[in-house]
Amino acid sequence: MISMRSKYALKALSYMARSSDKESFLIADVAVAENIPKKFLEAILLTLKNNGILSSRKGPGGGYSLAKAPASLTVGAIVRSFEGDLAPVQCLSVSAHSTCPECLDEDTCGIKLVMADVSSAVSAVLDTVTVADMLQRSEFERQKREKVVDFAI
Amino acid sequence: MISMRSKYALKALSYMARSSDKESFLIADVAVAENIPKKFLEAILLTLKNNGILSSRKGPGGGYSLAKAPASLTVGAIVRSFEGDLAPVQCLSVSAHSTCPECLDEDTCGIKLVMADVSSAVSAVLDTVTVADMLQRSEFERQKREKVVDFAI
DNA sequence: TCATAAGTCTACTTTAAATATAGGTTAAAC
DNA sequence: GTTTAACCTATATTTAAAGTAGACTTATGA
Numbered sequence: 350m351i352s353m354r355s356k357y358a359l360k361a362l363s364y365m366a367r368s369s370d371k372e373s374f375l376i377a378d379v380a381v382a383e384n385i386p387k388k389f390l391e392a393i394l395l396t397l398k399n400n401g402i403l404s405s406r407k408g409p410g411g412g413y414s415l416a417k418a419p420a421s422l423t424v425g426a427i428v429r430s431f432e433g434d435l436a437p438v439q440c441l442s443v444s445a446h447s448t449c450p451e452c453l454d455e456d457t458c459g460i461k462l463v464m465a466d467v468s469s470a471v472s473a474v475l476d477t478v479t480v481a482d483m484l485q486r487s488e489f490e491r492q493k494r495e496k497v498v499d500f501a502i
Numbered sequence: 503m504i505s506m507r508s509k510y511a512l513k514a515l516s517y518m519a520r521s522s523d524k525e526s527f528l529i530a531d532v533a534v535a536e537n538i539p540k541k542f543l544e545a546i547l548l549t550l551k552n553n554g555i556l557s558s559r560k561g562p563g564g565g566y567s568l569a570k571a572p573a574s575l576t577v578g579a580i581v582r583s584f585e586g587d588l589a590p591v592q593c594l595s596v597s598a599h600s601t602c603p604e605c606l607d608e609d610t611c612g613i614k615l616v617m618a619d620v621s622s623a624v625s626a627v628l629d630t631v632t633v634a635d636m637l638q639r640s641e642f643e644r645q646k647r648e649k650v651v652d653f654a655i
Numbered sequence: 656t657c658a659t660a661a662g663t664c665t666a667c668t669t670t671a672a673a674t675a676t677a678g679g680t681t682a683a684a685c
Numbered sequence: 686g687t688t689t690a691a692c693c694t695a696t697a698t699t700t701a702a703a704g705t706a707g708a709c710t711t712a713t714g715a
Contacts, residue, residue: 350589350590350591350592351590351617352673352674353604353673353674353675354673354674356591356602356604357604359612359613360604360613363612375689375690375691376690377690384604384606385604386674386675386676388675388676388677389674389675389676391691391692392675392692392693394691395691395692395693398691405691405692406682406683406690406691407681407682407683407689407690407691407692408682408683408684408688408689408691409683409684409685409688409689409690410683410684410689410690411682411684411689411690412690412691413691436503437503437504438503438504438509439503449509451506451509451510451513451537451538453537456643457640457641457643457644457647458640459512459516459636459637459639459640460509460512460513460636462636462640462643463577463627463628463631463635463636463639464504466627466631467624467627467628470623470624470626470627471620471624473623474616474619474620474623475616475620478616478619482616483612483613483615483616484612486612486615486616487610487611487615488610490610490615491609491610494609494610505701505702505703506702506703506704507702507703528660528661529661529662530661539703539704541704541705541706542704542705544662544663545663545664545704547662548662548663548664551662558661558662558663559661559662559711559712560660560661560662560663560710560711560712561659561661561662561711561712561713561714562659562660562661562712562714563660563661563712563713563714564660564661564662564711564712564713565661566662
């Protein structure tokens, strides 16, 4: 399970990408639009900024903006901002690289070998899909639904 | 991150599969051999039994045994015994199927669409790899290391 | 049939992390 | 120099994981 932080971040960024007419977004507006607790979102957007995903300006007329185009912003980069590297076991964590506390022989640990495959599989998906892709797929589903409704009428 | 429960379960089952000369194993012995807190392992093996992965007999001469051959026991089945279905978001959980509490429109949710791909990727790995595979890969790594040592001497 | 071996069950504790909330601080615009 | 809006610090609440304690049940075999 990914955290609420990650989900809120994905929603907030999707919202910004979708409303590409605006260049800058207020925390409060995003919070209302996406139904996210404002104070919580505040911390989330700050994390995204510290990870180079958003940029910000203080004061009147300020707000947050996307630091890169939706098509070059991967879901992996966003999720990793909150979940750390997505290692299924500690010993596979590249950042805080530590051995699993219970492990007796890391080199030959079968769990590690299997989980390395899992980790690769997850990364292959998340590092490929961008926010732009997500929006597009979402829009595709919406249109599919519209059609079904039209058909019913 | 998978839980300690899952890791302990994988270790315990690997141990049993590896020691295929014995037919039955005492909790206490497995706990010592794999360095797992005995009382905790107790609960874990019970869960595995309730999931059809182990069978047991009480009383003198009793103990736990594998309910199926290591080659037909998938890592996925084991891990799912403790982590539930491995849904990255609630709305993808098949068992306790509930919508994500914060979701406004599940049908067109981009997060759900992307995470469904992640989920498939994870399952593809975990439902393919068996305990027998894990042991084999582990043994392969051990032998690789031996060779390096021989070479050094 | 009784002592012992071994799994089973219930309940609890402890610790850590996720999810928030409150309120004050700094920077920029006008 | 007042207002706007991001930024920062601290704290509360809730939940789950990890582990422990102790009593109960079932089976064996002397």
